Amino acid sequence: MTPRMWNHQDEQASVWPGRNWPLGPTWTPEATNFAVYSPRAHRVWLCLFDDDGTERRVELLEQSLGIWHAEIPGVPVGARYGYRVEGPWDPERGLRFNQHKLLVDPYALAVSGTVQDHPAVYGHELHDPSLPNRADSAPYVPRSVVVARDFDWEGDVPMRRRWRDTVIYEMHVKGMTALHDRVPEELRGTYAGLATPAVTDYLRDLGVTAVELLPIHQFATEPGVAARGQVNYWGYNTLNYFSPHNAYSASGDRGQQVTEFKEMVKALHRAGLEVILDVVYNHTAEGGPQGPTLSFRGLDDLGYYQRVLDGHGDPAVPDTYWDVTGCGNTVDTTHTQSLRLVLDSLRYWVTEMHVDGFRFDLTSALTRTQQAVDMGSHLLTAIGQDPLLRHVKLIAEPWDASMDGYMVGRFPPPWVEWNDQYRDTVRDFWRGHSDGIRTIATRLAGSSDLYADDGRSPYASVNFVTAHDGFTLRDLVSYDRKHNESNGEDNRDGTDNNRSWNCGVEGETDDPEVRALRRRQAKNLLTTLCFSAGVPMLTMGDERGRTQRGNNNAYVHDDPVSWVDWNPDDAWLDVYEHTKAALRLRREHPALRQRHWFEGRPTIKGGPRDLAWLHPDGREMTTEDWHDRSLKVVGMFVSGDPLRSPGPRGEQLHDRSFMMWLNSSADPVRVTLPQNEWVQKGEVVLSTDAAHPAGSVVLAGDVVELEARSALVVREV
Secondary structure, eight states: OOOOOTTTTTGGGGBBOOOOOOEEEEEEESSSEEEEETTTTTEEEEEEEOOOOOEEEEOOOOEEEEEEEEEEOOTTTEEEEEEEEEEEEEGGGTTETTTTOOOOOOSSOOOOOOOOOGGGGGEEETTEEEEOOOOOGGGGEEEEEOOOOOOOOOOOOOOOOOOOGGEEEEHHHHHHHTTOTOOGGTTTTSSHHHTHHHHHHHHHHOOEEEEEEEEOOOOOOHHHHTTTTOOOOSOBBBSSSSBBGGGOOOOOOSSHHHHHHHHHHHHHHHHTTTTEEEESOOOOOTTTTSOOOOSSHHHHHHHHHHOOOOOSOOOOOOOSSSOSSSSOOOOOTTTTTHHOOOHHHHHHHHHTOOEEEEETTTGGGGSTTTTTEEHHHHHHHHHHTTGGGGSEEEEEEEOOSSSOOOOOTOTTOOOOEEEHHHHHHHHHHTTTTTTHHHHHHHHHHTOOHGGGTTOOOGGGGGEOOOOOOOOHHHHHHHHHOOOOOOSSSSTTSSSOOOHHHHHSSSSSSHHHHHHHHHHHHHHHHHHHTTTTEEEEEETTTGTOHHHOOOOSSOTTOSTTTTSOOGGGGGGOHHHHHHHHHHHHHHHHHGGOOOOOOSSSSSSSSSSSSSEEEETTTBBBHHHHTTTTTTTOOOEEEOOSOOOSSSOSSSSSOOOOOEEEEEEEEOOOOEEEOOSSOOOEEEEEEEEEEEEEEOEEEEEEEEEEEESEEEEEEEEEE
């Protein structure tokens, strides 16, 4: 629809005072209220755009509590708008007002268009940052969109799945379906594509319970990346915290992306899948002080971004940003309005968009008080007491780009954490670089060294072997070194600490023995992940051998390097079946996903230990064994009869017991299945040892030769 506009003579007469809440546009059939926070501004204009691009400016004359506001009759749903702000230009004092720059509304519910790489998008002159740039940025920046909030959810309600029953699948909206032959071509790479049965049935069949979507807040490509002719594919460069990224919409960007996102959530929920968003509140797309002026910088630069402090806690140089994100700026969540923005955004995505939780990128950057990491910070305290947010899934990436920001194991309830120590330990174990089995045993049992001492549960650890950032699983067992030349940074980007092993050949090979070993190693890693205490997280396509050809930082690759290849010819379908079997066992057996810590003692008098660690000789591990740095085999017995955790009515729960053997050595190892009075017979239910396939039966006291680099899971008969 074309917005109804006003001619110059009567436009101010058509403006009502409106109100200063809620922030953003609030549409009704009669009028639309606009409210924007800019406390240091001298004048603010609302800029409305016709379909042909004609701009009409309406000055907002009402201001209260730092918020400029007005109510305008007759603005239709789908109308495009932005703001221009006049105020002091004094970069040395952190004031960067420039009315020549069209600004995206921080509270816009949809964004139309994209940021173009052009000198006009900068508030300053590129040759002299002390001077304001007077070129109009409107032709090169996106528009905010007026959106109605009506939608029929058809009874959709939160699932509230317990953490111990959760299996996360980290994926990219576009990358999941861009090449999917069973998704209609016009829907590939979109929210609507994820809502198709081809995707929902696949995920449900695999056995995951939640999707964790890489950033879907409206984002922009960094100028340096755009200058290389590339794009930011991952999306960790947010422009707006309320708008679904419009490039993932098959239906349009005038608010249709909001409806399409809601339809996707509804379809995923119907398939039994929760939706978790990877959110980037720690920095914005405006970068450092020499970055573009797109939204926040032009409205309240001093309020939104942290500055370097002097010894008294005051900004030492207002124009010097304090950056612990590595992206040029750090959002200041100690500032009331910045904190309000984050909380309002989170509540919006829960209440209006029905998402089930969030994974916070570089969470430590958001927890700063006087720029020191603080587990009692404004943001953590506000979320912890919020009656809505404290009950959704909250996942911390417990570090930032600074040395003091590494906080694994330290976030308070109800937060859970990405556990990179789990990732590193499991990788080292299976590539033969472990110093015995003490650390791998701790990780298998839930990382009690990190979480038990402060009363948290094993599910506080989100266990992963791979993530979007780094090698895929296939590349982890195929490359010793990163191969990021195509990123355009001379292979300097991406970590060199991959903890990978190429199984003897760098990259793809036709050698059948190497190929078989790589698949076995992939299965070993996935077996370990699925049977560890905690919350397992798989990365998109790992279960079918997705490769990035050795690129461990493919953030600029919006192309087949990053997309899932659904062609079965080179897919590791045996790895897919193995993963599905492992997740099915985890789902069907509560013994494999307990919420209490193992205690290493019987649950009932006269019963077996709830957890026992076994030496290959068939005996329980001794103190000397735990310090044997040459030991490369770990045996783990988990008792299922009875379980320590009670049922919903306090009843005693019973399950079958499990024994798992992991052999990371380069040689076969003989292991003795222990003689005991509780379990006499077992069935192999998951195996990477060709001599002991699933379905094989073993007896207490048997001596089993484990193949080199193999895993064996036995269930009590």
